[in-house]
Amino acid sequence: MAFVNPFRLPGHWLRGNTHTHTTRSDGELTPEARCAQYRERGYDFLVLTDHDLVAGDAESFGAEDFLVVPGAELHPSNPNGGDIYHIVCINIREQIDARNLSVREVLEAVRAQGGLAVMTHPYFSGHLLGDYEPVPGMYFAMEVFNGIVERVNRTGSAELLWDAHLDRMGCVFGIAADDAHAAEIDTGRAWLMVRAGDLSIESLVEALRAGAFYATQGPVIENLEVEAGAGGRARFRVTSSPAAEVRFKGRTSTGTVVCAPEGGAITEAEYICTGAEKYIRVVVVDREGKRAWSNPVFLADLAT
Ligand SMILES: [Zn+2]
Numbered sequence: 001m002a003f004v005n006p007f008r009l010p011g012h013w014l015r016g017n018t019h020t021h022t023t024r025s026d027g028e029l030t031p032e033a034r035c036a037q038y039r040e041r042g043y044d045f046l047v048l049t050d051h052d053l054v055a056g057d058a059e060s061f062g063a064e065d066f067l068v069v070p071g072a073e074l075h076p077s078n079p080n081g082g083d084i085y086h087i088v089c090i091n092i093r094e095q096i097d098a099r100n101l102s103v104r105e106v107l108e109a110v111r112a113q114g115g116l117a118v119m120t121h122p123y124f125s126g127h128l129l130g131d132y133e134p135v136p137g138m139y140f141a142m143e144v145f146n147g148i149v150e151r152v153n154r155t156g157s158a159e160l161l162w163d164a165h166l167d168r169m170g171c172v173f174g175i176a177a178d179d180a181h182a183a184e185i186d187t188g189r190a191w192l193m194v195r196a197g198d199l200s201i202e203s204l205v206e207a208l209r210a211g212a213f214y215a216t217q218g219p220v221i222e223n224l225e226v227e228a229g230a231g232g233r234a235r236f237r238v239t240s241s242p243a244a245e246v247r248f249k250g251r252t253s254t255g256t257v258v259c260a261p262e263g264g265a266i267t268e269a270e271y272i273c274t275g276a277e278k279y280i281r282v283v284v285v286d287r288e289g290k291r292a293w294s295n296p297v298f299l300a301d302l303a304t
């Protein structure tokens with residue numbers, strides 16, 4: 001799959017949360033109040049993902065400057081090792097009886113509706129690669145960070161499993177999301193910045209499907225340059241909001257970490273690959289430890 005660099009695309013940056021609960025399942029705010037809350041906090045889009053329930057009327061909660069996308073969080077059973085699946089579905093409009101379907105059947109139904117599936121909070125669910133291997137390529141992303149799970153039991157981060165997937169199973173994009181349940185304290189913990197042509201479901205879904213986004217708890221990735229090089233010696237250069245360190249993460253121990261001087265901050269960092277990395281993804285870490293995650297760039301996908 002060709003690498004799509006969101007920083008090279010025309011369009012606009014849209015801030016959004018892809019994982020949200022309301023009083024229609026176990027969230028504490030009504031759909032109206034939840035959507036108003038995110039809009040007031042400066043978000044551009046929100047995906048409503050109540051458990052087992054598609055929000056077919058989601059768009060009616062939007063405004064001219066705020067897009068609400070129909071979705072659901074679906075729970076097929078899991079015979080593959082971990083707990084029951086929690087699959088966030090973006091842009092589905094028809095109900096799917098997931099509790100009575102296999103994970104493959106659910107993912108096929110999501111695809112048939114033109115939707116996108118996200119494997120959520122894998123650490124919280126006890127998921128390892130074995131839970132994903134029966135359905136390769138049928139989901140476009142996994143949650144590398146989930147806000148409520150981090151708040152409640154500090155297992156919101158899934159970077160280890162993300163790297164295992166990238167190394168052993170191939171590309172999957174990384175999402176950070178609130179998974180908002182509580183009225184206030186879950187909102188604004190983690191979000192996506194998506195490079196889309198305009199504020200429409202069609203443009204948003206197209207951008208998500210292509211990986212034209214990054215995930216963040218706060219740090220801003222301002223630019224990412226990627227240049228192919230002979231022998232896999234690709235050059236990566238990132239500029240960002242003030243950072244304590246920038247990680248260029250390849251498979252296993254490849255890549256590097258560029259650190260700010262003691263007490264200082266950096267706003268740019270560069271890495272030239274050795275050819276052993278397989279892929280590189282960039283993580284910008286601020287002085288509070290908050291992170292922003294680029295999507296992975298597979299070196300084989302770069303034209304030389
Ligand atoms: Zn869940």
Ligand SMILES: [Zn+2]
Pocket residue numbers: 019020021073179
């Ligand atoms: Zn959820």
